[in-house]
Amino acid sequence: MKRVFALACVLSACGSSERAASHLTVALPAEAHFAPADVRYEPAAHVRSLRFDARGHLSVDTDGRAVTLRMPGLCPVALPAAEPDAHVRVEAHMLFELPRVLGQVGYDAPFELRVTPGCPEARTQTLRWSQLEGPALDLTVLDKGFVMRARTLPRTHFLPDPLPRGIVPISPRTQGRYRFALHAEGAHPVATVTVTSIARSTGLGSVAVGQTLLVGGSDFALGKAPTRARVELAHAGDDLTVRAESPGRFQLEAPDGARVALQATTHDKTPLDCGRQECHASISGEAESTPMSRTLEALGTLDLHGAQGCMLDCHAVGEPGVHDGGFRDVAAMLHVQPLETVRFDALPPALRRMAGVRCTSCHGPGVIPPPERRSSILRVDVCATCHDAPPRYTHVESWRRSAMARADHLPAQRDAAACARCHTTGGFLHAEGVRVRDDLSRDADAQTVGIACAACHAPHGAHLADSLVRATSLPASVAGATTDGVSTLCARCHAPVDDAPSPAASGAALWLGRITLPSALGGETLHADGAHAQVKGGCVGCHGARPGEAKLAHDFTVDARTCTSCHATDAQPAGARDTLNARALALLQKADARCGTRPAEGMPAHASPSACAGSAGRARYLAALVAEDGAAYVHNRALAEQLLNEAERALGK
Amino acid sequence: MSTERACEPRSTRAGAFVCEGTRCTQTPSRAPDADDWTCVDVAGVVFCRSFVRAAGVSSGPADPAFLCGARRAGAANERICVDLAPDLPDDTGAYACRADYTSGYAARVCSPGKGARVGSACAADSACPKHTRCVEGLCLPPRPEPSCWLDADCGAGGACAFGSCTEAS
Numbered sequence: 001m002k003r004v005f006a007l008a009c010v011l012s013a014c015g016s017s018e019r020a021a022s023h024l025t026v027a028l029p030a031e032a033h034f035a036p037a038d039v040r041y042e043p044a045a046h047v048r049s050l051r052f053d054a055r056g057h058l059s060v061d062t063d064g065r066a067v068t069l070r071m072p073g074l075c076p077v078a079l080p081a082a083e084p085d086a087h088v089r090v091e092a093h094m095l096f097e098l099p100r101v102l103g104q105v106g107y108d109a110p111f112e113l114r115v116t117p118g119c120p121e122a123r124t125q126t127l128r129w130s131q132l133e134g135p136a137l138d139l140t141v142l143d144k145g146f147v148m149r150a151r152t153l154p155r156t157h158f159l160p161d162p163l164p165r166g167i168v169p170i171s172p173r174t175q176g177r178y179r180f181a182l183h184a185e186g187a188h189p190v191a192t193v194t195v196t197s198i199a200r201s202t203g204l205g206s207v208a209v210g211q212t213l214l215v216g217g218s219d220f221a222l223g224k225a226p227t228r229a230r231v232e233l234a235h236a237g238d239d240l241t242v243r244a245e246s247p248g249r250f251q252l253e254a255p256d257g258a259r260v261a262l263q264a265t266t267h268d269k270t271p272l273d274c275g276r277q278e279c280h281a282s283i284s285g286e287a288e289s290t291p292m293s294r295t296l297e298a299l300g301t302l303d304l305h306g307a308q309g310c311m312l313d314c315h316a317v318g319e320p321g322v323h324d325g326g327f328r329d330v331a332a333m334l335h336v337q338p339l340e341t342v343r344f345d346a347l348p349p350a351l352r353r354m355a356g357v358r359c360t361s362c363h364g365p366g367v368i369p370p371p372e373r374r375s376s377i378l379r380v381d382v383c384a385t386c387h388d389a390p391p392r393y394t395h396v397e398s399w400r401r402s403a404m405a406r407a408d409h410l411p412a413q414r415d416a417a418a419c420a421r422c423h424t425t426g427g428f429l430h431a432e433g434v435r436v437r438d439d440l441s442r443d444a445d446a447q448t449v450g451i452a453c454a455a456c457h458a459p460h461g462a463h464l465a466d467s468l469v470r471a472t473s474l475p476a477s478v479a480g481a482t483t484d485g486v487s488t489l490c491a492r493c494h495a496p497v498d499d500a501p502s503p504a505a506s507g508a509a510l511w512l513g514r515i516t517l518p519s520a521l522g523g524e525t526l527h528a529d530g531a532h533a534q535v536k537g538g539c540v541g542c543h544g545a546r547p548g549e550a551k552l553a554h555d556f557t558v559d560a561r562t563c564t565s566c567h568a569t570d571a572q573p574a575g576a577r578d579t580l581n582a583r584a585l586a587l588l589q590k591a592d593a594r595c596g597t598r599p600a601e602g603m604p605a606h607a608s609p610s611a612c613a614g615s616a617g618r619a620r621y622l623a624a625l626v627a628e629d630g631a632a633y634v635h636n637r638a639l640a641e642q643l644l645n646e647a648e649r650a651l652g653k
Numbered sequence: 654m655s656t657e658r659a660c661e662p663r664s665t666r667a668g669a670f671v672c673e674g675t676r677c678t679q680t681p682s683r684a685p686d687a688d689d690w691t692c693v694d695v696a697g698v699v700f701c702r703s704f705v706r707a708a709g710v711s712s713g714p715a716d717p718a719f720l721c722g723a724r725r726a727g728a729a730n731e732r733i734c735v736d737l738a739p740d741l742p743d744d745t746g747a748y749a750c751r752a753d754y755t756s757g758y759a760a761r762v763c764s765p766g767k768g769a770r771v772g773s774a775c776a777a778d779s780a781c782p783k784h785t786r787c788v789e790g791l792c793l794p795p796r797p798e799p800s801c802w803l804d805a806d807c808g809a810g811g812a813c814a815f816g817s818c819t820e821a822s
Contacts, residue, residue, distance in 0.1 A: 247757075265757070266757075268681075268758060269756070269757030269758055271689055272688075272689055272707035272708045272709070272710060273689050273705040273707075273708070274708035274709075275705055275706050275707075275708045276705050277728075280708070283708075284706065284708040284709060285706075287708060287709035288706070288708075288709050288710065288711060290709075293709045293710070293711070294711065297711060330681075333668055333680060333681070334667075334668055334681075335668075335669060345713060345714055347713070348666045348667065349666065349684050349685075349686050349687035349712075349713065349716070350667075350668075350681040350684070350687075352687040352710060352711065352712075352713050353687050353707055353710050356709070356710075358708075358709055358710070359708050359709055460709070
């Protein structure tokens with residue numbers, strides 16, 4: 001007994017606090033996600049300190065004796081006994097290893113998610129799978145859940161026939177995207193996996209290496225390509241996909257002469273010197289401060305592999321599951337392993353370049369397209385790669401239902417500059433002085449754009465607040481009115497254009513309660529206050545507002561429930577609105593007859609502009625102001641009636 | 654007046670070296686910040702030049718490994734930054750390195766190499782690279798004041814040594 005006690009004392013002296021610690025580093029896999037407080041170790045007395053080091057690994061100081069660590073989601077780690085001041089490195093492994101993203105598996109294609117056990121302990125568990133996002137799929141689970149198989153839905157489930165010719169734009173809504181959770185013991189899933197049928201695409205020809213594109217028109221074949229280029233064309237039924245496996249310029253050609261030009265490279269190899277003095281210095285400077293550029297930085301502290309991992313799809317550069325030199329690729333190259341959280345400021349510079357929505361996020365990596373194809377950047381498809389992701393992001397989906405999406409469906413609306421300024425995005429931007437080019441009707445890629453996102457939102461220009469609403473000024477026809485910035489933007493098109501002989505629109509002018517007539521027709525300002533000018537939010541206080549929702553519905557329709565917030569019952573006496581409209585049309589017809597104007601059949605009055613002068617011209621203008629606004633009764637009944645009274649007086653002369 | 658000195662591991666801001674045989678490549682190489690830089694390695698010192706802000710990128714805090722200054726007679730906002738102890742594959746120090754942009758990515762390529770470099774052991778100035786002196790057994794440059802890219806930046810009689818102007822020898 002005495003001898004054992006002496007031995008125990010000797011051992012105690014060996015483990016005394018004076019002994020220099022042994023330093024062990026546990027290299028953690030990138031998917032590991034836990035806090036130091038979650039670590040369990042035994043025997044506890046052997047551990048002196050435990051912390052994460054600067055590279056995200058676990059740094060453990062022990063008294064030299066062996067310790068077993070247990071960390072959430074990881075296999076147990078046996079730390080060996082070590083000499084004082086020794087530095088030992090041990091690798092940790094995930095309990096369950098599986099890819100977190102399975103990209104571009106194809107439409108109507110089988111896929112398999114296979115879980116690799118990281119250690120024998122993993123095999124003692126039975127795994128379960130659940131689907132978190134996307135259209136429901138039939139899951140086949142095998143081998144105690146270590147294998148899950150399913151088949152993606154056909155392309156036609158997301159994109160009906162016929163496909164547009166050329167590169168088909170793909171958004172999160174149409175890319176056939178699914179997300180699954182893997183469950184083991186415990187309440188929380190051990191991992192989530194995103195599966196996509198195809199990569200998102202803006203529809204532009206500037207693409208990333210490795211990005212699979214859907215091509216409308218199965219008769220396309222590879223034409224021009226660099227020597228030793230690697231391009232993969234594949235037919236799946238009637239669908240054609242193309243993927244550049246190497247950088248370069250490629251061209252797809254069809255027997256009918258159609259051409260699709262592609263430029264492929266990777267995001268990380270695209271220089272960001274767009275802001276050179278002779279190029280886009282001002283745009284580059286403006287872009288730096290926008291919410292889009294700072295959308296990842298604004299988070300401050302990032303949890304890149306936790307719940308916020310999916311945020312990288314739109315808050316950083318690159319496509320999940322594609323080695324396109326984006327944020328994820330650069331992070332892997334730099335062995336960035338954020339475990340708990342990482343401050344944005346602490347990101348390496350090469351990763352900061354991939355954070356946020358960058359030039360290449362919208363314009364694509366690679367080269368600038370030729371001038372005749374640059375207007376394609378104005379298409380809603382570019383914004384749709386992030387903003388067409390219901391149920392959370394419904395902007396594009398609702399916009400497609402709006403009248404603005406169809407604003408340029410007639411050739412005359414696109415071709416005439418006076419029409420294009422409010423019927424096309426390019427024409428509007430040209431009228432605003434944002435874009436120099438106005439020959440969009442001859443742009444091969446212009447297609448039908450409508451009044452798209454880029455008309456009202458300035459991704460790198462003067463804007464209001466975080467919604468990037470374009471900053472502008474009221475037109476002269478309503479100068480002097482007081483309103484908010486958003487309504488000012490609406491008035492650029494929904495109020496008469498400065499000194500135009502016919503009013504193309506008037507809704508905003510009526511709502512604002514004042515209209516200045518063209519100088520040729522007298523030039524005076526008519527005004528009358530309307531009750532709805534006080535509606536909170538201005539134009540979008542009614543148009544697009546939805547009770548109980550912060551987001552604006554981009555179909556800009558009026559939800560009747562918005563009215564009942566002020567009006568207890570139907571505020572429009574039956575027929576009153578129709579009576580006003582009918583009176584306006586009748587006066588307009590009389591004025592047209594006096595002026596000799598022949599209105600186009602089935603078209604609005606401004607489609608047949610008239611430079612009629614004198615009292616007849618004045619009457620026509622005043623009547624058209626009301627006739628052009630189908631909601632004149634709601635916008636400002638008092639001013640509408642005043643205008644019509646003036647029109648009658650003018651016709652009486 | 655107290656001065657704070659904050660340190661961080663060099664490993665956090667640049668890629669690790671990957672060696673194939675005796676040739677080791679660091680991708681991406683260390684840069685002063687997130688802007689576009691052109692860097693060169695001369696006698697074991699890396700100095701870099703930038704005059705264009707990376708479009709839409711918030712540069713972020715500068716890498717403390719670099720000393721920086723405005724370029725004399727350069728374009729507006731043109732900067733020169735110097736790293737007197739650049740990254741090497743290991744601690745032996747016997748490497749010759751260069752910046753490599755051929756892959757479209759800023760990389761640092763190092764191969765075994767002899768020859769005097771800044772920081773090398775020395776017995777006399779003659780054993781040291783040009784524009785350095787043997788100080789207490791080490792080849793050291795003048796006190797760095799990054800401001801030049803070319804000799805012409807330093808005016809008549811001047812020379813650009815590791816990004817800093819000095820008298821032409």
